[in-house]
Amino acid sequence: MEFLNAVFVAPFLDIADSPVFFAEVVIGGLMSGVMYSLVALGFVLIFKASGVFNYAQGAMVLFAALTLVGAMEKGAPLWLALLIALGVMVALAFAVERFMLRKLINQEGIILFMATIGLNFVLEGAGQIAFGSDVKRLDVGLPDNSFEVGGILFNTFDLSAAFIGAAMVTTLALFFQFTPMGRALRAVADDHQAALSVGIPLKTIWVVVWSVAGAVALVAGIMWGAKAGVQFSLVLIALKALPVLILGGFTSVPGAIVGGLIIGVGEKVAEVYWGPTFGGAIEGWFAYMLALAFLLFRPQGLFGEKIIERV
Amino acid sequence: MKFRTLFLGLLGAVVAVTGVMSMKAAYAAEQFIPMLVYRTGPYAPSGIPVANGFRDYYTLVNKRDGGINGVKITFEECETKYNTKQGVECYEKLKNKGPTGASLVNPYSTGITYQLIPKSEVDGVPILSMGYGRTSAADGRVFKWVFNFPATYWSQASAFVKYVSRQEGGWDKLKGKKILHLYHNSAYGKEANATLTALAKRYGIKLTLLAVDHPGQEQKAQWLQIRRKKPDWIFMSGWGVMNSVAIKEAASINFPMDHFVGNWWSGSDADVIPAGAGAKGYKSATFHGAGTGWGVHNDIVQNVYGGDKAKAMENKMGEVLYNRGMVNAMFGVEAIRTAMGKYGNKPMTGAQVRWGLENLNVTKAHLKALGMEGFTQPVKVSCADHETGGSVMFQQWDGSKWSFSSKWLPPLRDIVRPMIESDAAMYAKENKITPRKC
Known part of the structure; x- marks a missing residue:
């Protein structure tokens, strides 16, 4: 009875009692959700263009952030370090196309997936060899202060992250929807051979998309790295x-x-209001449960393309 | 042609046999200590200074003293990535190395320690889990092969409550105080919960237990709850990235940092540096000093780095976890020396080192001779007490370095020891162990 009360009654009474706190939890969830979206974007880009789930996206986030901090430690100003890191990610995109993808054209998705597992280990190892495994402090000059509005605490860093995330998503959405390159990227994602047969330069497309994914990884690395320091555990944010x-x-x-926003809000609300009933720290698995629940109704995800195949 | 082949074969065999014999001869005067390290992976920022502290101390003993009573220390690192499975593999790989096998093992992970406890007696390799691992292993009557001096998680938690009472102005001032335990959601993180709950009951503290999921990069939900609950004090049992994120989140909600206290695995340089200025004032428990102001550091610079202090600092000398590795190595070395006092100056077996650990008596004078006076507390181990109930110190980060912010505080043995004995008795019953009479 006590358990039923803790699950079905108490949390709702609590929300009704303190609506301001509930609003703060929701806003906190939205802020966290933007941070998750930054990482998820990198996966989406590569999946859209090559139909491959890039296992190395977390390692790319780490590698990009390490390159940025490494350049700054050598005395480069922020703008130059950003350019260097971006250059390294573009070079990585060329290398991935030249040494990995080119040899795997028209292979099964699982083969490409396996190749990205290899890439993950290469990037993890190379990053640690080149820049060490120490925690590195990253300060890109974003404000990090807190202020209260109507009893709700806001953090300027979180707000900046939300703004950057929103700007990035808008740009990418427009790019995919309204540019010839964007259409070409979608064509490649549908069918490598068909795209090639109508004259779409597959190699260029792959370099472009991996470069953009590299840039997204750099932004994600900056935001997460500025929050917790640039360290190996950045790889694990892929799980989020x-x-x-x-x-x-x-x-x-x-x-x-x-x-990202739904997961962010969902897991924060669940953790705050239902976490104590289940021993706490439920947000990790709750996010997957929430995603699973959505899958029951929309197997392709909320916005995923519905795949209809002739059999 | 056949003669030539035969000749070459014989020559090869002679070279191989001679090589093996000379290696055996070289081994004969060496004391092998396995090193389970994590220099890569998500916990590398903590693992590297610990491993360097061990390595440098063993090298110092070899170079400065010619080994332990003339017996050279040999050691081999095995990368665990702080992964329990890999840690057990490392142990299996190294346990039979050296002329007498592994002298002792320092698992450097609570998870690995739990897995090695049943193996230690079978393999005859004692475990020294210094300030981590299974707390009830402090009861030497049940855990003959496991040692966790100078203090355990439970003693540490009691010392924390004592520290709070001192800061608040007395034990009676604890009544009604709100203390929140923010812990890593793992066996390690939960260790202090039982002690804190018992102490909360005794002193009328309002205790909240709040878990953070591995690895702890995202703690928004926890800090929203903390903001709502407004605790007077926070005690943190974190590890790796969880610590730096928590410190940063505490700063962002303007929590008073001098009321935020980490345990001794939440108080290293890697924990505070990413948080920048926000970490100023943060405190943590410890059982040894931070920095390089002791004679032993000078000895390391001179003997290990040839006088190059910059190189030593590059290798993390003086960082909290470097010093911890160094203290841990010192206890192991002194246990081997104690064993040699009984069994002679030759490589010791695991069983002999176990005796050395159980009869270890590192006095104040001893610490002074080692260049560690005031750096850590004396330790006297006994058959019944593998923890020694050592005192705990609290240190504070001033933005650039750690400094002691309290006196050495003895733990509340009257509450901790019965809990240890009760848990050990339960383990003995479950595993059909007859406790020793000590």
Whole structure:
């Protein structure tokens, strides 16, 4: 009886009692959701263009952030370090196309997936060899102060992250929807051979998309790195992006952001109001449960493309 | 042609046999200590200084003293990535190395320690889980092969409550105080919960237990709850990235940092540096000093780094976790020396080192001779007490370095020891162990 009360009654009474706190939890969830979306975006881009789930996206986030901090430690100003890191990610995109993808054209998705597992280990190892395994402090000059509005605490860093995330999603959505390159990217995602047969330069497309994914990884690395320091555990934030992808759909840029927001709010509300009943720390698995619940009704995710195949 | 092949084969065999024999001869005067390290992976920022502290101390003993009573220390690192499965593999790989096998093992992970406890007696390799692992292993009557001095998680939690009472102005001032335990949602993180609950009951503290999921990069939900509950004090049992994120989140909700206290695995340089200025004032428990102001550090610079202090600092000398690795190595070395006092100056077996650990008596004078006076507390182990109930110190981060912010505080043995004995008795019953008479 006590358990039923803790699950079905008490949390709702609590929400009704303190609506301001509930609003703060929801806003906190939205802020966290944007951070998840930043990581999920990288996955979506590569999946859209090559139909491959890029296992190395977390490692790319780490590698990009390490390159940025490494350049700053050598004395480069922020703008130059950003350019260097971006250059390294573009070079990585060329290398991935030249040494990995080119040899795997028209292979099964699982083969490409396996190749990205290899890439993950290469990036993890190379990053640690080149820049060490120490925690590195990253200060990109974003304000990090807190202020209260109507009893709700806001953090300027979280707000900046939300703004950057929203700007990035809008740009990418427009790019995919309204540019010839965006259409070409979607064509490649549908069928490598068909795209090639109508003259779409597959190699260029792959370089472009991996470069953009690299840039997204750099932004995600900056935001997460500024929060907790640049360290190996950045690789693990990929785990936070998975439920977002499942929920939002693997092929939708807006899906990544909406999925991120739903997961962010869902897990925070669950942790705060239902966590104590289940021993706490439930948000990790709750995010997957939430995504699973959505899958029951929309197997392709909220915004994913419905796949209809002739059999 | 056949003669030539035969000749070459014989020559090869002679070279191989001679090589093996000379290696055996070289091994004969060496004391092997396995090193389970994590220099890569998500916990590497904590693992690297610990491993360097061990390595440098063993090297110091070899170079400065010619080994332990003339017996050279040999050691081999095995990468665990702080992963329990890999840690057990490392142990299996290294346990039979050296002329007498592994002298002792320092698992450097509570998870690995739990897995090795049943193996230690079978393999005859004592475990020294210094300030981590299974707390009830402090009861030497049940856990003959496991040692966790100078203090355990439970003693640490009681010392924390004592520290709070001192800060608040007395034990009676604890009544009604709100203390929140923010812990890593793992066996390690939960260790202090039982002690804190018992102490909350005794002193009328309002205790809240709040878990953070691994790895702890995202703690928004926990800090929203903390903001709502407005605790007077926060005690944190974190590890790795969880610590730095928590410190940053505390700063962002303007929580008073001098009321935020980490346990001794939440108080390293890697925990506070990412949080920048926000970490100023943060405190943590410890059982040894931070920095390089002791004679032993000078010895390391001179003997290990050839006088190059910059190189030593590059290798993390003086960082909290470097010093911890160094203290841990010192206890192991002194246990081997104690064993040699009984069994002679030759490589010791695991069983002999176990005796050395159980009869270890590191006095104040001893610490002074080692260049560690005031750096850590004396330790006297006994058959019944593998913890020694060592005192705990609290340190504070001033934005650039750690400094002691309290005196050495003895734990509340009257509450901790019965809990240890009760848990050990339960383990003995479950595993059909007859406790020793000590």
